[in-house]
Amino acid sequence: MSPLSAGAPLPLAGLRVVDFSRLLPGPYATLALADLGADVIKIEAPEGGDYLRWMPPLSGEVSHAFSALNSGKRSLAVDLKAPAGAALVAALAARADVVVESFRPGVMTRLGLGYDALSAVNPGLIYCALSGFGHDGPYAAEAGHDLNYASLAGVIGLGGPVDRPPALPPAQIADYGGSLWALVAVLSALHARHRSGEGAFLDVSMTEGALSFLTASLAPLIAGAGAAPQRGADLLTGGQPCYDVYATADGRYFGIAPLEPKFWASFCKAIGRPEWLKRQYGDAALRGDLEALFASRTRDAWEHALAWAGACCQPVLVPDELAEHPLHVARGNVLTDAAGHRRLRTPARPRAAAPPGPAPRLGEHSRAIALELGFDDADVARLVAAGVLLDGAG
Secondary structure, eight states: OOOOOTTOOOTTTTOEEEEOOOTTHHHHHHHHHHHTTOEEEEEEOTTTOSGGGGSSSEETTEEHHHHHHSTTOEEEEEOTTSHHHHHHHHHHHTTOSEEEEOSOTTHHHHTTOSHHHHHHHOTTOEEEEEESSOSSSTTTTOOOOHHHHHHHTTTGGGOSOTTSOOOOOSSOHHHHHHHHHHHHHHHHHHHHHHHHOOOEEEEEEHHHHHHGGGTTTTHHHHTTSSOOOOTTTSTTTTSSTTSEEEEOTTSOEEEEOOOSHHHHHHHHHHTTOGGGGGGSSSOTTHHHHHHHHHTTSOHHHHHHHHTTTTSSEEEOOOHHHHTTSHHHHHTTOEEEOTTSOEEEOOTTSOTTSOOOOOOOOTTTTHHHHHHHTTOOHHHHHHHHHTTSEEOOOO
């Protein structure tokens, strides 16, 4: 993306998104939209709001994770089960460009807020339904979490050493995978709407989001032309010594990936082992020799020797090294919002953009949004008194 000129609007400025999602998958998708300038209105229950608000560790009264995933959004706390609450949100959706929801199939329809109802009033609405298993098929109504989706996608079964049980991944692969495909679907549908004027219903499955990451790995098997990949045995999963992680003398780790001959040649030169040039593949003893080699120096010493050798070798960082690492500092990968809370920048957000707003308090914008919709102060007071609306602006 080209640099943002001073004072220029963000790419999605003027786009209104109504976000019914909670926890991680939907909120990460709408965070990316907010980071690009969209007005994201987060719909929350008046009692407690998004569950992620209260999950430790906390930053003040809300969790660090909630603050990171909901930066720059507005909060409307409304009881969707109350007819007046559902009517208010339907009026909001009538003026929206995009709706994102992550309930199990059928929940929004029962609330009177499904795609058919909302699109009848707003035919240009892009309605993204992000769910675990999709809106049809035998698992549509099943509950699940990332581990379940990634398991059924085959991702978990391929993770870890060949002689150990499958390993849990350190990031929520299906949640983020589904989130990113939801973004692709929403932005594609918005582009199509420029031509047709019509909205769309987008059925995005987190299981399929995880499955998509195996496109290359499964290609021979799916095409009927090869065997299934095996955990810890394939080229990129630990099956070859030249693509693996090795322990260093100080108990830390170094990752090497000189797969191509030219990178392997650079690696052999940098470590002073020119005689290893022909050992890259098919040498059963190479792994042991590499283990002994890396155990002879600290991780930082290996970084000094290899990181700039043009050999595809880098240290394995631990989380508390990331924010101050020169790469992430230079790329602006940690940003500070308007309230001083630090979080990761979504990769497409322009680095020159002004700091985003902080994550909202529960119901912080309820009154303002109701007034934008044409309600008056007396209307808002009645909704608050009835428990339909939470006014958290104070």
